[in-house]
Amino acid sequence: MVYSLPEEVLEHVFSFITLDKDRNAVSLVCKSWYEIERWCRRRIFVGNCYAVSPSIMTRRFPEVRSVELKGKPHFADFNLVPEGWGGFACPWISEMSRAYPWLEEIRLKRMVVTDESLELISTSFKNFKVLVLSSCEGFSTDGLAAIAANCRNLRKLDLRESEVMDLSGHWLSHFPNTCTSLESLNIACLGSEVSFSALERLVGRSPNLKILRLNRAVPLEKLSTLLCRAPQLVELGTGAYSSGIRSDVYSSLSKAFLGCKELKGLSGFWDVDPSYLLAFYSVCSRLTSLNLSYATIRSPDITKVISQCPNLQRLWVLDHVEDSGLNAVALSCKDLRELRVFPSDPYIADANVTLTEQGLVSVSEGCPKLQSVLYFCRQMSNSALITIARNRPNLICFRLCVIEPRAPDYLTLEPLDVGFGAIVEHCKELRRLSLSGLLTDRVFEYIGRHAKRLEMLSIAFAGNSDLGLHHVLSGCDGLRKLEIRDCPFGDKALLANVAKLETMRSLWMSSCAVSYGACKFLSQKMPMLNVEVIDENGSLDSRFDSCPVEKLYIYRTVAGPRSDMPGYIRTIDRDRVNTIS
């Protein structure tokens, strides 16, 4: 006799299970659990919008409240994915507007969103609360105006790093006077001015506003006005942070910051005038997150600020921080979890900035909780990497960019194989790794052997032969995303690890040595993969089998080949392959 708990009880139990992984496991237990689970799943995350179709999603999960989608491959951030590639949000939004009238949250990353879609969002979902458009493009301030005007209960509007066509700054005025629900507003990416009076009024009538990220066009003189209206802010992104030398601006700013007792995160700081840095000193002791990556201030000024922030957990800064600044971080910021150091001018051979591998070594020594690193520098050594690995076995994300491609260990002139090998060997929980510098197949051997938890790997200008890629594909059990550029990897490794590709979300290879014929073969062998070949240079039809493909994007999918590609992209169609050969 099989016991069976009533549906309501099971549903209640399932409501405590939030991770997708666990939800998926629940749905596999038996048919009835599958049914109950699919009716009560409220959040969907689709890491590759082409892996599944909108209708498949809505058919299986009818009562969703929150959808998150990602479109273009990560390398699109660096202009490696050509214009028009895809990632169109429109079909998703159309389908969701039909199927999910109670949808509350939409989060899109690297997708193309149109004003029409935004308008559709604003009118289709009565209870719409959260819109996050991360690195998206294709829409204008008109679309934003529609969102502002029609979403009565909007809580979060976050445009982080999207490319928005700035038609008018008045879209902000479309928020009705009755809209008081705003909790988070991020307009930092907007190029032109928004109507300040509208902004001020909006901020003033939003008592729950916790996150406000302004754009560069908001002048420093007006910042204190906003802060006084929103002393409850937890995270603030300033606009331009300079204003000539005006003591009245300084003092009112200082006072305003003093009033923000909840402030924990600061960002913005375009065009910083160092004399205004002291204005937020009162906040420093509480700061857990500080983003100075747009601030071209020098090391002494940065150091002064950082030394006042003992509770800092996240620090983003330019290489102006220099080794001396990072030493200060190592001394003062014992709670640091995440460090990102961006290059101020990577294109000149000899920068005027003393940021070396030493800075990172210091931080790895001094900050016991450091788990996430993004570091651009001009020189690196194996010994430094080994030291970092030994100091910080708790690293989860390690992205190192030695600016010169194929730069060797500057002390020994050897490849950096051993250094990165130490990283993967010691940091057993490493989930994300980006490599740079001179690297041979050996580093991939280490990675395949040790990096068992690795989920995302970025490779550039590395390796000697297919053996390198083979090590990675055969060794990294948890690998989900692999992106490779300018490496001498060809067909052999791919064809030897075909099954692996179905266990991954996606594989990107550009300027490598994979042949068109291999792509055809892969596509034939693996019907669950879309093998997309990108070739802007010439006609895809006239490709010989032996020709190398320019760019290759392989991803698993249940939706079949997509039909929204521009002419220079082709999904190697299995049927076509059969007729040609």
Next chain:
Amino acid sequence: MDGTLGLLGGIHGGADGGGGGDGGGVPSCGSILTNSKEDDTMNDQDMLAEVSSSYPVDDDLELGLGLRIGGGGSNAIQEGSRILRPNSCSSSSSSSSVNITNSSIAGFKKSAIDSVSPPNAASVVGWPPIRRAHRMPILANRIKSERKEYSSRAKSYLSVKVNMDGTLIGRKVDLNAHNSYETLARTLENMFYGRLSNTETIGRSRLLSGTSEFVLTYEDKDGDCMLVGDVPWQMFVSSVKRLRILRSPKSRNCI
């Protein structure tokens, strides 16, 4: 699947991609990529030279490779498609942005790029991997340093005309080559030697001391005729427009 990667022999499938690093024969289609594959330590510059030769030399090229497909309106000026040229630096930075990332452009228009950025890291598309949002400080820095360079260059040569009473042909002197009135006066005396005095001057210049029959004056920003030597040197340099050496008795009648 063949776990040994088929390195011991042929691999199933038969698609031979031209060898990743084996240095096999060059495939017949002559694609640009084959050259770079044969030698993975090959200079990026060589690869770029290949790339540029296969692209049409076109003004359209400047707008980016991908623009002919999709994208409309103002969105078409893809951020990643502009070149930072030396003379465009002075224009507003907020709308344009650095693209040192289009390899074909870099290869072809190398001279323009080189004057702004060096080869290698700068000539490779999408390298170093920096998101668009974080390229702004780079541009800002670049503009700042170039402005500084330009203005310091401008200050390095400041020449003014010098006319002397009774002499038709005037001279020019670089004020930035001097940092005091003494040296300036000596230079002027050397220029107009023989007319100012028949004897070599020792010690303080006679022009300045008032013992010469000539007096050194200058025309300032307001057009007034002023005696040289009254104000601090730097202030003098910033306001002087031209110099005149006048005969003493006539010094009141400038023009």
